[in-house]
Amino acid sequence: MNKFCKALSVVLVNALVCASFQLAAQPTSELGKQTFNTCSVCHLPTGEGVPGSFPTLRKVTLVAEQEGGKEYLMSVVLQGLSGQIKSNGATYFGYMQGFAASFTDKQVAAVLNYVLTDLAEEKLQKEDVISESDVAIVRNKIKEGHWPKSSVLRKNLAMP
Numbered sequence: 037m038n039k040f041c042k043a044l045s046v047v048l049v050n051a052l053v054c055a056s057f058q059l060a061a062q063p064t065s066e067l068g069k070q071t072f073n074t075c076s077v078c079h080l081p082t083g084e085g086v087p088g089s090f091p092t093l094r095k096v097t098l099v100a101e102q103e104g105g106k107e108y109l110m111s112v113v114l115q116g117l118s119g120q121i122k123s124n125g126a127t128y129f130g131y132m133q134g135f136a137a138s139f140t141d142k143q144v145a146a147v148l149n150y151v152l153t154d155l156a157e158e159k160l161q162k163e164d165v166i167s168e169s170d171v172a173i174v175r176n177k178i179k180e181g182h183w184p185k186s187s188v189l190r191k192n193l194a195m196p
Contacts, residue, residue, distance in 0.1 A: 064142075064145070064146045064149065065146070065149075065150065065153075065154070067142065067143060067146040067147075068146035068147045068148075068149055068150025068151075068154075069150050069154070071139065071143045071146055071147040071150070072147050072150050072151065072155075074135070074138075075093075075147065075151075078090040078130065078132070079091075079092075079093050082094075082155070083151060083155035083156070086130075087126065088126070088127070088128060088129065088130075089128060089129065089130040090128065090130045090132075091121070091123040091124065091126070091128050091130075092123070092124060093151050093155055093156070094155060094156055094157045095124060095156065095157060095158075095196040096109065096151055096152060096156055097152055097156040097157070097158045097159065097160050098158070098196040099193060099195065099196070100152055100160055100164075101160075101164075102193050102194065104189065104192055104193060105193055106148075106166050106170065107174055107189065108186065108189040108190060108192075108193055109148055109166075110144060110148065110166065110170065110171050110174040110175075111174060111178070111183065111184075111185075111186045111189055112132065112186045113134075113135055113139065113144050113147065113148060114134055114135065114136040114139075114144065114171075114174060114175055114178055115134040115136065115178060115183075115185060115186050116131075116132045116133045116134035116135075116186065117131075117132045117186040117187060117190070118131045118132070118187075119187055121187075121190065121195075122195065123195055123196065124196050136175060136178065141168045141169075141171040141172045141175060142168045142171075144166075144171045144175075145165075145166045145167055145168045145170065145171045148166050149165045149166055152165065152166075153165065
């Protein structure tokens, strides 16, 4: 390898390391907002959703406040959700991919907390937010095969 290629390799590796440190050091609310950019493609930047395809996230606090609600929301982000669902009196036929391979536990917690504390009509109290360790527990159970699909968890909740 010539000197130029070696120097370029060093620069690229350093840039990647710096970028990962910046992401890790980023305040959780900013990380949640940044991560939500991925979600906003379907759910729109306001969280309003798209009628018939992607439900609004503006009433998701009503789900999070139920027993098992936060776990369901983590499961949806990690495993995805497909098939017909009813939400807020409307029927949706969308598909949500799982982001377990794309998002870290910190990003999952941050994006859910961003939706619950910034986008939702009724804000979740800061002391009730989802922690990175909460996400890690759900992720591990999914990985071990000891966690139901999101659609099964959904059946146990009263959806708005």
